[in-house]
Structures are given as structure tokens and as C-alpha cells.
Amino acid sequence: MVQQDAVAGGADGASLKRGELGFWEVLFQALTSAAPGLSVTLAVIVGANFAGGSLGLSLVLALVGILLVASCVGQMAARFPSAGGFYTFVANGLHPALGTMVAWLYLIVWAVFPSTLFLPFGSFTASTLNNWWGWSYKPTWVVAALVCIGFVYWLVGQGAKLSTNAAIVLGVIEFAILGALALTLIVKAGSDNTLMVFTPHYADVAGFAGLSGLIGGMIYAIYGFVGFENVVPLAEEAKDSRRTVLRVSLLSPLILGLFIILCTYAATVFFGPGRFAEFPGYNGGDAWIGISEDVWGLGWYVLLFAILNSAIASANGATNAGIRHIFAMGRIQLLPEAFARSDRNGTPIVALRTVMAISVVLTVVTGLVLDGGPLQAFGFLGTIETCVAILLYALVALSCLVWFTRNRPEGFNPFLHVLVPVLAIVVMVPALMAAIGVGASIFPFISPLPEPFNYAGYISLAWLVLGIAFAAWVWVAHPDRARATETVFVAGE
Numbered sequence: 001m002v003q004q005d006a007v008a009g010g011a012d013g014a015s016l017k018r019g020e021l022g023f024w025e026v027l028f029q030a031l032t033s034a035a036p037g038l039s040v041t042l043a044v045i046v047g048a049n050f051a052g053g054s055l056g057l058s059l060v061l062a063l064v065g066i067l068l069v070a071s072c073v074g075q076m077a078a079r080f081p082s083a084g085g086f087y088t089f090v091a092n093g094l095h096p097a098l099g100t101m102v103a104w105l106y107l108i109v110w111a112v113f114p115s116t117l118f119l120p121f122g123s124f125t126a127s128t129l130n131n132w133w134g135w136s137y138k139p140t141w142v143v144a145a146l147v148c149i150g151f152v153y154w155l156v157g158q159g160a161k162l163s164t165n166a167a168i169v170l171g172v173i174e175f176a177i178l179g180a181l182a183l184t185l186i187v188k189a190g191s192d193n194t195l196m197v198f199t200p201h202y203a204d205v206a207g208f209a210g211l212s213g214l215i216g217g218m219i220y221a222i223y224g225f226v227g228f229e230n231v232v233p234l235a236e237e238a239k240d241s242r243r244t245v246l247r248v249s250l251l252s253p254l255i256l257g258l259f260i261i262l263c264t265y266a267a268t269v270f271f272g273p274g275r276f277a278e279f280p281g282y283n284g285g286d287a288w289i290g291i292s293e294d295v296w297g298l299g300w301y302v303l304l305f306a307i308l309n310s311a312i313a314s315a316n317g318a319t320n321a322g323i324r325h326i327f328a329m330g331r332i333q334l335l336p337e338a339f340a341r342s343d344r345n346g347t348p349i350v351a352l353r354t355v356m357a358i359s360v361v362l363t364v365v366t367g368l369v370l371d372g373g374p375l376q377a378f379g380f381l382g383t384i385e386t387c388v389a390i391l392l393y394a395l396v397a398l399s400c401l402v403w404f405t406r407n408r409p410e411g412f413n414p415f416l417h418v419l420v421p422v423l424a425i426v427v428m429v430p431a432l433m434a435a436i437g438v439g440a441s442i443f444p445f446i447s448p449l450p451e452p453f454n455y456a457g458y459i460s461l462a463w464l465v466l467g468i469a470f471a472a473w474v475w476v477a478h479p480d481r482a483r484a485t486e487t488v489f490v491a492g493e
Contacts, residue, residue: 021238025164028171030231030252033317037174037310039224040263041288045280051217053202053273056265058217063257066225068424069393072400074249077232081241082488083328085232086392091485093399097475099485103329104467109388110322112381115362117315118145123374141374145363152315153356159345163316170313177306184295185266193269202273212444219434226389228253230321323351332484383456390432397424
């Protein structure tokens, strides 16, 4: 590992602002990036098709799996705090060429992640305005999505301090509204409240009864956590970065998990655990909107506000993290050096403009071309993001295992640095197979993905092949750039 001092806010315009972010700002960056509102209302409930009314138990298992990964992320981040994040971990733990490959792989995550937030923002806004005043759905969702893109561009462009403070405000609103709805559902459920939903008792979906249904629900529940790792690229701007990122890496998925479990429990006991497998299709597929209407009447608009708020907050977090990853690649010349240019606010401005331009194209094109509109585009791009993210989680866990067993640093712990990474890898392998939709002969809860989602697996595989080729070329033609992926840019640490 190479450590290099970097001047905060240097005049060369190629620096991030050091020590600008406190613990709470970094924590809410991680929390809001995972979009708990969208995770609860759109992503996690897919697991009910497998786990039925025992989805709560699947979520507990998923939380354990994510905490295993989070432990590996935190342990590596404490030793390699860098805007390069995962590629720095893998370069130091495995090999610089693999670090280069990871840097490439993450580019597609940062390219599609913001669009997976802009698309549902546009869709929910257009649906509401269509129901209220009869506005035409298609042009309305496009305009709404573009307005959201413009707002996030402005917000992120103001610098990490303002945008992460905004994450705190948006995050508090999101948690407050969904938390209030969850408590309302629990109260309304009355005597139907039961802890049996945290046992296999209600895992009785035909074809997925028992353990296979629970594991299937767990795999799909994991998707709701993707994004918690977005804290890592802010390491160079965090105060006491090693300690802060370690704490947030562990605390953020724990908070997210407990919150998602609370909300899912509330929906389960209110709707009925015995028929919860039907929940994803309730109210024409808008299940959470439906149950909010049942208990709040017109107050369901408050939930809609929380969902839109969740999209903005997560897009803000994803963009913040993504442009810092691109900045870090430009800094070591894995991308053109222009990407390492920051403005007076410390924002990697070229990276920001590039990500926003890509977001405009991906959001509009996929939302208009796919037959299912923006929500199908959300699922399509989200599948690409999830496939690559889970692969990266496994690589970080492997890097943690190899680095600690090879170096045996002070504080080496066989449980934290050997057993936990091994278990994390064991969990991520079937999760990756489920995300791609292959391996049904091995795991009965895996189903081949229908069109157009099956193409997401092919795109992810093609991007991996290109990443391997890119890493090989860099290692042969520019080995110094590949080795630079090991560098940790620090300021007096």
C-alpha cells in the first residue's frame, strides 16, 4: 500500500475537501443512498412471492448476510480510506490488476444507479398528476424525471457539505413518514400482531415451502440494501476517516435492516401473514399505496411524498459517490485526467456533468423504449446494478480474507478477518446467481429472468469481459497506473 498526502482543496483543482464531513453527514449519505422508501415499497416485497408471510424471517437472514459484507467493507475502509473505495481494497488485498478491473466494473454501477431513482420519481409523479387532472402520462413522467435530474445536479454541485446535509433532512423526513405508517399498521392490526412471522410457519408458498422459500426471500431482500456502501467514496472528505467509515459501514446497514424489517412486519400483520404472498399484486401492484389508503385515506399522498423524497435522497447519495469514484480514476489516469478536476466547491465537476448526461440518456431512452415504461426500465437497470454490486461485494470479502491472513496486522482476529469474509462469500454466490437468473437446478428459488430483464445478465457479463480486457491492457501498457490503484490518498493520517 502507498500512502500519499493530498492538500485539501488544492489550487490545481484536483483535490477533494478534506475533513469536511462529520459522522452524521456520512451516516445519512449511506442511509439515504440505499433508498429505504423505494426498497420497502418496490424492491423487498418481491420476496413475498417466495417467503410468503415469513418474509420477516428472510429479512433477518438478509440483514445477517449484509452485515457480513459490511464488516469486510468496514475493515478494509479502516485501513485504506480512499475515494477509490472498492478498487483500492481489491488492489491491496488481491492484485492491482484486479483493482483496475473493479474500477471498471463500478463505472456501470454509477452510470445506471441514478437513473434507477429518476425513473420511479417520474413514474409516480406522472401517475398522480394523471389521476388528479388527467395529464398525459408519457410526457409528464419524462419532464418530471428531467426536473429531478436537474435538481440533483444543482444539489450535488453545491459540494459535499451541502448535499450531505440535505441527505440528513431528506432522510429524517423519509424515515419519519414510513415509520409513522408502519406504527399505524401495527396498531390497526390489533390482535393479529404475531412474532410467528419471524418463524418458517408462514413460508408456505406453493413450490417454495420451508427453507427454499426463506432463502429465496432472503436473496431478493438483499437487493433492498444495495447502496449502503456509497459511504466509502466519501472517506477522503470525512473527519477521522478511518474510524468514521468503519462505524458507518456497520451501523448504516443495521439501521436500514431494522427499519425495513419493522415496515415489512407492519405490512405483513396488517395485510395478513397467511395471504401475504398475494401482497405484491395488491392494489394493481401498488401494494403500499393501497394499504396506506386503507389506514390513512387521502393521507396516502404523504406516503407518495416519502417515496419521491426517497428517490431524490438516494439519487443525491448515488451521484455523490459515483462522481468521487470517477474522480479517483481520473486522478490515477485510469480515465482522462479531466475527470480529476474539481470546482471551488470541491465537486468533481467534469465527472458530475458526465454522470448527469448519461442519466438523461439512460432515463429517457430506457423509459420510452421498454414496453413497461419507466418502472420496467427501473427494474431493468436495477438488475444490472445489482448483478455487478453483488459481484463486487464478494470480491471485497475475498480481498479482506486474503489481506488479513497474508499480513496478520496488529489486531488480527480470526473471526472478523477469516470466518466473516468466508461466510459473506457463501451468501453472495447464490445472491449473484439469483440476480442473473441462472442456477435453478442448484437452487430451486431461482427463476430464469423474463425479457427484458434477462438481457441485464448478458450486459453485466459483457461489462465484466470488457473489464478484464481493460485491466489486462492497463497492466501491460501502463503498469504504473494499475499499481496506483493501491494508493491511499491521505491528509495527515
